[in-house]
Amino acid sequence: MTTLTALFAAIVAPEHITEAASIITIAPASTEEVSAVLRLCSEHKLTVTPCGGATKQDWGNPVTPEIILSTRNLAGIREHIWQDLTATVGAGTSWAEMRRHLAAHNQRVALDPLFRTPATVGGIIAVNDSGSLRHRYGSLRDLVIGMTVVLADGTIARSGGKVVKNVAGYDLPKLFTGSFGTLGIITEVTFRLHPVQPHAETWTLRSPDIAPLAALQQQLLDAAMSIESLQLRTETTGFALDVRFASLPEVLRDHELRLRELASPLTPTASGKEVWQQRENLFAIPHATILKITALPTQTAALLHGFNALASTGILAHAVADATGIVTVALNGEPLSLFALIADLRSRLQKDGGMAVVLRANSDLPADLDRWGGSPTAIAVMRAVKQEFDPQRLLNPGKFVGGI
Amino acid sequence: MLPDTVLDQLRFAVGPNGLISEPNQLQTYECDGLTNFRALPGAVVLPRSTAEVQAVVRLCAQHNIPFVARGAGTGLSGGALPQEGCVVISLARMNRILSVDLANARITVEPGVTNSQVTDHVRAAGFFYAPDPSSQTVCTIGGNLAENSGGAHCLKYGFTTTHVLGCEVVLPNGEITCFGSPHGIVDTPGYDLAGVFIGSEGTLGIATRAVLRIVHRPQVVQTLLAAFNEVHAAAQSVSDIIAAGMLPSAMEMMDRISIFASEASVHAGYPDCEALLLVELDGPTAEVTTQMQQVRAICEQNGAWEQRLAQTEKERALVWKGRKAAFAAMGRVSPNYIVQDGVIPRTRLPSVLEQMKRMSDANGLRVANVFHAGDGNLHPIVLYDGAIPGEEARALEFSYEILRLCVDAGGSITGEHGVGREKQCEMSYMYAAPDLATMQRVRRAFDPHNLANPEKLFPTPRLCGERADGAYHPHPLEAAGIAEIF
Incomplete structure (x- = not known):
């Protein structure tokens, strides 16, 4: 020892x-x-x-x-007050374990993150992960209502609380959400919960051309229907749009008819839950380099179209876009052409403020690949925050954007 | 109070029409909606652009002068209360809607645009801006960002912070930056500075532009009014509705005094009862129709003796008018009143209301209750007569006792009005010293010289005594019995 x-x-x-x-x-x-x-x-x-x-x-x-x-060892459900739709859990609790516990009262944290086993609550919050449910329920910043953190010097700080509505003091949970472990260690989290929707149906529409799917997605968003999830994705040939309605059975019947009407001449087919695993499946593609692209929702269709067209250049791309403008793409190809593609993509996105973050880089990619794609406008304030919270730069030094 | 040289520089920054320094004119700015706290600023500036805001903030930084940003001054916690001799920066003249992107459901506005103007601007296209504080016809988006404003409909739609995708900010050192995305893109890399800025009550900088999310208008909206003979029964209905898995867009409760005051003021035609529950559902027609039947059944089971369904826009507007006028209407039943803003876990509603009634009986001060029952956000209104010596102080203390009761129940001292000047000493009841010290780290990162709305939000020794430093530790001399503290 x-x-x-x-x-x-x-x-x-x-x-x-x-x-x-x-x-x-x-x-x-x-x-x-x-x-x-x-x-x-x-x-x-x-x-x-x-x-x-x-x-x-x-x-x-x-x-x-x-x-x-x-x-x-920080795992476990500390408290589940189902009548108040809140739950407090240890940061080391796996998402799947929390989900099982909350489901006993037909409740859930309305988020569909990656790797529910063994990913933990703390890790999911640290990277601000989210899936297609975000369209209806928002992201972690809308679902986390309280947090206990430990700062680099050992200070234990609690922030927020057990009520959804609370504006007392600074909203520290938001600062820690997506901070990649650079400001402190999350030990306990309180969530607001939502009821599990007992009735839901998923429909998939396919088309060799993305334009009709993009138009349909926009029509669905404009139609004020009870949509729980929406995603646009590439397929081996062409594209698919998945939509999940969640409401009362009579509403689902009405929505199916409206969907058929709006989609015509495309025909919706019923899908199982597994289509909502498509984003996670990207991470299982061997040797893939995976990007998280953020753009305006209306720009995601053009991105997907571009990804499918890459096949002719020798790059294989599989992508899933949610309705809020987040595109996850898995890329396989010759390292130097991938490197060039990422640079090109970033310069195209830049005009409208879009970003491409490399979540996972194939080990063959050049080591000087910039994971984050440049520094945000407010980098000086971010550095000042880091300096206040971790002046010795001990917590995940260099991991975050701008080398924070 | 400010030296002439500084006034000249400010005048140069915002033009002669943009500076107010005459004492009688400055009085307009001596308080916000919390009128029992007043202080005269040294100057008020009315910039018309981000560059002018920047010039003013730079001058403040250069001369070490505190500044307080101000929207419409409707805040209820003293957030826009000036510090004696400070510079008040009014954003009222920056009131343009800059762009609208309907396909992406975004709108970009300047901070002086009022909350209602945003909805007015997109209504014809089938959208609305969801946060709806009761003062929405006059309060500004800049003020909404500062306070993270809520409103009746945040039960379903979330608060201001849910709907801000990006904001341009002038930092306390005069730098212009952007939090979130200027294009309204989600999840931009980096710390969620917009998340911590929104609701920071003007202590971290001044928003000069905001990209807001707008929401599609639902297919149908129905509002139910249910009259109960007991507050308990109404509260139970709220819990039952939530337990049934429904998420109404709003659930509001009013007690007898509030109903009476509201009726006297705006004649909404409310039934004469002990507790009124207002439940609003919105969404697809088939969903709302079915759920409203469930809601009505729940209310009936809990003893509602009258239920009225408002279906037309006109009927709904009248129902809401009574609710939104409730605070102002208190003038009808009491010469003076204090509005509080505690939050409790929904299930604690009956016990907290009972305790509040016991406290009221014990100290002889009446409390009216108007609240966002769905999210446990209480607005107890302590009624008093300022002409009776000592009654104001007692009322104020009672209102703070109610907040502590909320904290004891697992809640918060403020759900939407903010801490401001009013509740800063209560912050140390809700948070421990290390929690507050951690928030101060954020403040130092943004505003190391403590110029942006200083002496707000945090407890200070000057205003709150030793409590600000956590538990009282006796001086060694005192402990040894050598000296005493008076």
């Missing part, structure tokens, strides 16, 4: 400390233990990477920390 390990063993049970390849992994069992561990790291200037289910550690710039702080 090294001296350092011995110091940590005074805080955390020894069986929750492991050491391999000169990285110490520590799995504290409470917020207080996280605080004591971080205080010690801060005293010894040790860099720390927080880790949940380790499903997205390769997102963002690579970091080799001295300490990995695992949240696996």
Whole structure:
């Protein structure tokens, strides 16, 4: 046991400390233990990477920390007040476990993130993941109502609370959502919940040409129907539009008729739940480089069209676009042409403020690939925030945008 | 109060018509909707552009002069209350709608545009702007961003922060930046600075432009008024509706005093009862029709003796007029009143209301209750007579006791009015010292010299005494019995 390990063993049970390849992994069992561990790291200037289910550690710039702080012992449902539609859970709880628990009361956190097992609540919040449900229920910033975090110096801070409506003080949970573990470690989260919709139907429309699908998507959005999810995606040949209606059975009947009317001459076919796994399936494509593109919703169809047209250049692209303007694309091809494609894509998106972030890069891609695609306008304020929260730059140093 | 040289520089920045420095004219700006706190600013500027706002903020930074941004001044917590001698920056003249993108459901506006103007602008195209504070016909988007304004319909549609996709901001050092996306694109890389800026009550900078999300008008809207003989029964109906898996666009409750006041003021034709529940459903016709039947059945089970369904736009408008006029109508039943803004978990409604009644009986001050029942946001209105010596102080203390009761129930001291000056000392009841210190880190990152709306939001030793530093620790001399603290 090294001296350092011995110091940590005074805080955390020894069986929750492991050491391999000169990285110490520590799995504290409470917020207080996280605080004591971080205080010690801060005293010894040790860099720390927080880790949940380790499903997205390769997102963002690579970091080799001295300490990995695992949240696996911070798991569990702390409180589920189903009558108030709120629940508090440990950050190390897997999404699937939380989902099972809430489902007992026909409730859920209305978000469909990637890798529900073993991805954890804390990790999903740290990267601000979201899926197609976002169209109706918003993203994590709309669903997280309270949070306990531990800052780099060990300060335990609670923010927000257990009520949905609350404007007392700064909204720190929003600051931590999507911060990639660079500001502190999330240990506990309170969510607002939604009822699970008992009746839902998914319809898929296919077309060799994307224009009619894009037009239909716009018509559906304008029709003020009970749409829960919408996604536009590439298929081996052509494109597909998936729509899920969720409402009362009589409404679903009405919506089916309206869909058939709006879609004509295309014909909707009933689909199973598995079409909503399409975004996650992109991550299973071997050796793929995966981008998260953000653009205006009306621009996603043109992007998908462009991706299918890449086949002639030797790049294989599979993409899924949600209705809020987020496109996830998996790219396979010769490294240098992928590198050039990403640069080209970014310059095309730039005009209208679109961004392309490389979530996962194939190891053959040049090492100087900019994962984040430049620095945002407010980078100076972001750096100032980082400086206040983690002046020694110990938490995931360099992982975030602009090298934060 | 400001030196002439500074006034000259301000005049140069905003033009002679953009500066107010005459004491009698400055009085217009000495308070906001919380009128029992007043202070005279040193100057008021009325910039017409982002560049002018920037010039003014730069001058403030250069001379170390605090500044307070102001929209329509309708805030209820003293957020726009000036600091003595400060510069008030009114955004009222920056009131243009800059662009509309219907296909992407976005609109870009300047901060002085009123909340209602946004909806008015897109109504014909079938859209509306969802956040709807009661002051929506006059309050401005800039003020809405500062306070993260809610309103009756945020139960379903969310708050201002849900609907802002990006904002241009003049930072306290005079730099112009952008939080979120100037194009209204979601998830731009980086910290969610828009998320922390919205609702920061003017302490992190001044928004000079905002990209807002607009929402498709639902196919149908129906509003039900249900009259109950007991507040409990109305509260139970609210819980039952939520438990049935419905998400109404609004659920509002009023008690007898509020109903009486509202009736006297705007004659909405409310039934004479102990508690009135207003439930609004919107969405596809088939969904609303079926769910409204369920809602009516729930209300009937809980003893509603009268139910009225407003279906036409005119009937609905009248129902809402009574609700939205409720605060102002209190003048009909009491010479003075204090409006509070506590939040509790919905299920605690009956017990908190009961406790509030006991407190009211004990101290002899009446409380009227108007609230957003669906999300547990109470607006207790403490009625008092300022002419009776000491009654105002007692009323104020009672209103703070109610907030502490909300915190004890697991809630918050403010759901939509903000902390401002009014509730800053209560912040240390709701949050522990490290929580507040963490928020201060954010503040330092944005405003290291503490110039943007200082002495708001956070408890300060000057205003709140030692409580600001957390639990009281006796001085060693005191502990040793050598000295005493008076």
